[in-house]
Amino acid sequence: MPLPTEPVTLSPEELAELSRKLSDMRHDINNHLSLIVAAMELIRYKPATAERMVATLGEQPGRISESLKKFSTEFEKAFGITKP
Numbered sequence: 001m002p003l004p005t006e007p008v009t010l011s012p013e014e015l016a017e018l019s020r021k022l023s024d025m026r027h028d029i030n031n032h033l034s035l036i037v038a039a040m041e042l043i044r045y046k047p048a049t050a051e052r053m054v055a056t057l058g059e060q061p062g063r064i065s066e067s068l069k070k071f072s073t074e075f076e077k078a079f080g081i082t083k084p
Contacts, residue, residue, distance in 0.1 A: 001076070001081050001082065001083055001084070002081070002082050002083075002084065003079075003080075003081055004079065004080040004081070008078075008079050008080055010078060014078060018074065018075065018078050021071055021074050021075075022071060024071075025067050025068065025070070025071040028063070028064075028067040029064050029067055029068070032060045032063045032064050032067070033060070033064075035056055035060055036056075036057060036060050039053040039056045039057050040053075040057075
């Protein structure tokens with residue numbers, strides 16, 4: 001990924017916004033991981049719920065990837081990082 005050739009400066013407002021987006025991403029990922037743990041616990045203690053919980057488990061990796069992708073796009077935009 002091509003990086004800027006000049007120093008990048010963010011205003012306090014831009015930095016605050018990027019920090020908020022990072023916080024949102026961490027929160028989202030932690031929520032998705034909590035759902036994975038909860039589904040696994042339910043399956044462990046109530047094996048009959050496995051079929052229903054498999055759907056929940058299967059959705060979480062995509063949601064985590066989407067959250068990372070969303071933040072990465074904002075981060076790259078804020079710092080002028082471009083893709084070839």
